[in-house]
């Protein structure tokens with residue numbers, strides 16, 4: 028089956044999306060706020076997370092508050108993001124790890140980031156690119172997984188393997204920028220379950236692998 032050329036794919040998508048960044052709200056003077064917002068964004072929209080963190084980061088202004096305050100209070104505060112029992116435990120443990128092991132600072136390496144509670148490669152890649160400008164991999168979320176398969180950039184299904192495929196196809200300095208372009212492209216056009224192919228600027232070159240219905 029014909030698949031899309033990575034170079035043409037990047038050129039085309041790069042003409043439409045420039046300087047895409049993470050749309051979660053965070054405070055540059057408290058970089059842990061981005062880390063916690065990304066943990067909260069699992070199975071939740073950025074919009075909902077931003078609504079929740081507007082209040083959360085006022086009521087829990089520093090890492091100490093996440094440790095000292097009762098877990099029930101934290102659960103209530105983050106409940107609208109879903110999975111709040113597990114997310115509360117992760118945030119509390121992560122706050123403790125940051126204070127005890129990293130002097131209250133968000134670490135800047137993949138190895139240290141994934142040692143934190145609630146943090147996997149996807150979250151670590153968001154942090155490394157958005158806070159430190161480092162390209163260590165792709166932010167393979169549900170959007171990037173879906174798009175990579177539809178346009179033929181990966182035949183794999185797991186985020187780990189898709190990430191490895193993408194890392195081989197694109198130069199390292201583009202990993203962070205392309206990740207955020209693709210996430211926005213997935214929200215705008217290549218949606219689940221039905222993509223808007225008729226309006227998509229890739230429609231003439233996309234093989235639409237696995238797409239049964241489109242608008």
Ligand code: SF4
Pocket residue numbers: 177178216217218222223224227228229230233234235238241
């Ligand atoms: S043509 Fe359709 S399936 Fe292909 S990238 Fe565009 S929206 Fe996705």
